[in-house]
Amino acid sequence: MALTTTSPRERMTLARVAARSVALLSDDEKRAALTSIADAIEADTDAITAANSEDLQRGAGSGLSTALLDRLKLDATRVHALADAVREIAALPDPVGRVLDERVMANGVTLTKVAVPFGVIGSIYEARPNVTVDIAALALRSGNAVVLRGGTAAELTNAALITAMRGALASCGIDPEAVQTVDEFGREGARELMHARGLVDVLVPRGSAQLIETVVTESSVPVIETGAGIVHILLDATAREDWAREIVVNAKVQRPSVCNAVETVLVHRDAAARLVPGVVADLQAAGVTVHGDSVVATLAPDVVPAEEADWMTEYLSLDVSMKIVENLDEALAHIRSYSTHHTESIITDDAASAARFLAEVDSAVVMVNTSTRFTDGGEFGFGAEVGISTQKLHARGPMGLAELTSTKWLVRGAGQVRL
Incomplete structure (x- = not known):
């Protein structure tokens, strides 16, 4: 399903609205949506690999490094691996609603701490179309919407993947605006995403040390830092x-x-x-x-x-x-x-x-x-990963579904007042 809005902020606003309905999806509905996404990606293998070939050709012509070209490449085998990773995420336990703490106050008020979705997750990354699918699938499985900025090098590949995923959501009766991209807006899209406080709840950068440093220092949206790997x-x-x-x-x-x-x-x-x-x-x-x-x-x-x-x-x-x-x-x-x-x-x-x-x-x-x-989310049994967090707040190491949730306290009383 094609994107039609004309500005990054409009797309992030639509994602914000979609996040409310995605957060209320049942476990079975989220599993079905991800299964549909996996099937759609496989069905669109030819279109995805054709778009990727164009990206690879442009990347080689612009002097993209061998390492980035390898990360950019999506052949049929890698496309099917992406679909399989989505199915693995679908099979994982729902992280939303997990009871993390439970207690009763002396006055009889009960307290329950539960896991809840963040809302809208943003990600800025470079030449890594697998991240487009991994983060979108993890976000949806954990009840979140997602806004992606995947970089110019993978723009055509990412567009093909996002079209497949949005179409799959629509076929399941789920708001396709839950998966957004600001790729076509270039650096302005990235800047808007970094400063979308109030629309985007958390931002995860993946890529070079320079990209990560830029996002960490310039963003007004809270950032989960993923670091370079020396x-x-x-x-x-x-x-x-x-x-x-x-x-x-x-x-x-x-x-x-x-x-x-x-x-x-x-x-x-x-x-x-x-x-x-x-x-x-x-x-x-x-x-x-x-x-x-x-x-x-x-x-x-x-x-x-x-x-x-x-x-x-x-x-x-x-x-x-x-x-x-x-x-x-x-x-x-x-x-x-x-x-x-x-x-x-x-x-x-x-x-x-x-x-x-x-x-x-x-x-x-x-x-x-x-x-x-x-050190990999798939190897650790997370199905896929958002990234490897090298910070110490909230999440550290391979980030899976649990790291894409926050918490809230549910307080149930029977007329009690504080004395």
């Missing part, structure tokens, strides 16, 4: 070599363009001679360029000298930085200095080192003996 893996003194090699390669190579891919590998000096040659060889065999310090360069061939900037770089490519640290204390200090508080992992056979790492690393997700690629 992700670390520490190979401790007791790290098993097979685990070190397999986990580091998986964390870097499986999908290097995403925020949970490892960007810096720290190696305990006592394990350096044992681990560095094999880990570097496996990375290089997978096409990775290793940016290493002087010790790494003496232990492995064809290492690019690392500079200070490497420790603060989210490559989003087949590049990784590697540094030798004297001990766990130095590793923790390095992570404190350079981490974006997204995900960090330690590979170790030492229970005390693992316990210290878990306790002292201040990131949204902290791991022991596993790949950082598991």
